[in-house]
Amino acid sequence: PLSFSSFSYDDSEMIYKWENFKLEINAKNTWKLLEFDFTGVNNKTEIISTPFGDFMVMTFFFNVSRRxxxxxxxxxxxxxxxxxxxxxxxxxxxxxxxxxxxxxxxxxxxxxxxx
CATH class of the missing domain: 1.10.287 (Helix Hairpins)
Known part of the structure; x- marks a missing residue:
């Protein structure tokens, strides 16, 4: 997973939102790994509570399967x-x-x- 967050601004000061888009994979734009097959992507947004406040975290998941x-x-x-x-x-x-x-x-x- 790839996570994005701000450690300086809590959720009352900064809000992250994912844009709606479709990731297109074609012959020119293929992701190749020797050990894995790329099966897709997924994302989520969540609020993490810490002693310093509540922070918004965006996470991007790469779905792969092992060859x-x-x-x-x-x-x-x-x-x-x-x-x-x-x-x-x-x-x-x-x-x-x-x-x-x-x-x-x-x-x-x-x-x-x-x-």
Whole structure:
């Protein structure tokens, strides 16, 4: 949400009003995000009571929905590949402790970086 308010003037001194307009989205004016699909907008006006007075707050909401494919390729595929690559340490000889440790540490650091 995007909120607008005045912290200097209370609702008796300043009143916010939304203008009635329709947001048009066409081929030239498209909002594109990699992770989300834009589904619309919404707004509201409310009065917030504080110890210093009542203040008018206007809030603008962007409605989005998460793209499933982005999440799969951003999170699940790298995690699965890193997990499968960490299994390589089971085929490394027991005497090669340094190699096994480096594969383990690399796997843990990669998973921590993926977050």
């Amino acid at each position: 499933f494919g982005f999440i799969v390729f951003q999170n699940y595929v790298p995690s699965s590949v890193t997990t499968m690559l960490s299994w390589v340490s089971f085929w490394i000889k027991i005497e090669a402790a340094a190699a096994r440790a480096s594969v383990g540490v690399s796997s843990v650091l990669t998973m921590a970086t993926l977050g």
